[in-house]
Amino acid sequence: MRLFIIILLGFSSVFFNNNLEDGFVYLKDIDDSIIVDLKYYSSENFTGRLVEGYHSNNAILTKEAAITLSKVQDDLNKLGYSLILYDAYRPQSAVDFFVEWSTDINDTISKDIYYPNLNKSELFKLGYIAYKSGHSRGSTVDVSIVDISSNKELDMGTIFDYFGVESHTFFDELSEDQKANRLLLYKIMSQNGFKNYPKEWWHFTLEKEPFKKYFDFLVK
Numbered sequence: 001m002r003l004f005i006i007i008l009l010g011f012s013s014v015f016f017n018n019n020l021e022d023g024f025v026y027l028k029d030i031d032d033s034i035i036v037d038l039k040y041y042s043s044e045n046f047t048g049r050l051v052e053g054y055h056s057n058n059a060i061l062t063k064e065a066a067i068t069l070s071k072v073q074d075d076l077n078k079l080g081y082s083l084i085l086y087d088a089y090r091p092q093s094a095v096d097f098f099v100e101w102s103t104d105i106n107d108t109i110s111k112d113i114y115y116p117n118l119n120k121s122e123l124f125k126l127g128y129i130a131y132k133s134g135h136s137r138g139s140t141v142d143v144s145i146v147d148i149s150s151n152k153e154l155d156m157g158t159i160f161d162y163f164g165v166e167s168h169t170f171f172d173e174l175s176e177d178q179k180a181n182r183l184l185l186y187k188i189m190s191q192n193g194f195k196n197y198p199k200e201w202w203h204f205t206l207e208k209e210p211f212k213k214y215f216d217f218l219v220k
Contacts, residue, residue, distance in 0.1 A: 019220055020060065020096035023210060024138055027088065029060040031070035033077070035146055036082040039160060040094060041219070046100050046161050048112035053091035055220035065139040065206045077170040080148050086160045086202065087142040090135030092216035098111045102129045109207075127199075128163045131219035132214055141194075142202045145185055154181040162204050169201045 020026070027034060032042040036059045040051035061069065065088075073083050094136045101107065102124050111120065115128075123129045134140040142161075158166045165171060169182060182201050189196065194204035 014175075021215055021217055023062055024060055024089065025063045026067050026083070027061055027069070030063075030066040031073055033082065034069065034073050035082055036087075037084055037086060038219070039086045039142075040090070044165065046110050047098070048109040051092040051094050052097035053216075053218055055218050058219060059085050060138070060219055061141070061205070062089075062138040062210050064208065064210050068193055068206055069141060069143075072194070073187055075192070076145065077148075077190050081154075082146045082148050083088065084144050084146045084153060085141055087094075087135060087145070088140075089138045089215070089219065090133055090140075091218060092132075092214055093218075095131070095133045095136060098129050099124075099131060113159070114161055116136050118163055119151055123163065125128050126163075136211060136213045136214040136216070137209055138215060139206035139211070141204055142200075143185070143189070143204065144202055145181065154184075156181055156201055158187075158201075167200055167202075169196055169198050173220075 004024055004182075038047045038054060038057050038161065041054040041057050043049050043110075045051065069083065069085075076082060086109065102120065105120050108120055117124065118128075144160065145158060146152065147154060155178050157171065157174045158164070168171070169186060174182070184198055185201065189204045193207050195207050197203040197205070202212070
């Protein structure tokens with residue numbers, strides 16, 4: 001009976017790990033010190049609702065991206081900081097959800113927070129919503145920095161996923177502290193092999209990402 005239970009547990013482990021495509025890992029299995037707060041596994045995002053494809057707060061990345069992100073965490077820890085991760089691998093089904101959401105111009109429950117100066121009908125044309133996302137290749141992350149002693153996020157001048165020029169990495173109309181905080185994130189990510197998307201201070205892609213393919217397995 002005991003042998004049967006051991007075999008069953010082993011089978012269950014393999015079964016549940018089959019959620020991941022080859023080459024992908026759970027970030028917590030590489031570095032469980034990185035704070036994970038997947039905004040699309042909540043209503044705290046520009047759609048105002050839980051996003052299709054997100055069934056847990058487990059961050060998934062390619063193994064290469066996860067290992068490199070852990071090196072960033074080590075560097076930040078030496079300064080008294082920690083990474084906080086808002087999004088990692090993103091299923092294509094989530095991207096499709098965003099596209100569908102963008103077509104309903106009457107659904108604006110989060111407009112005042114995330115795109116107060118834009119009309120929803122403009123979001124696709126301006127590139128805030130697209131049919132494909134680099135996140136679906138598994139080596140792109142949305143991150144910020146937390147001060148470990150206070151457990152507070154550094155002030156970056158805007159919230160994550162704010163649609164506007166204010167989110168451009170080197171937007172000039174910021175306080176000196178906000179500029180310094182963005183520069184710290186930019187430099188420490190860049191030094192470890194991540195490339196920033198200049199229109200979003202939080203968005204970084206591993207320069208040597210292993211996949212060109214867009215994936216569509218669930219985050220769970």
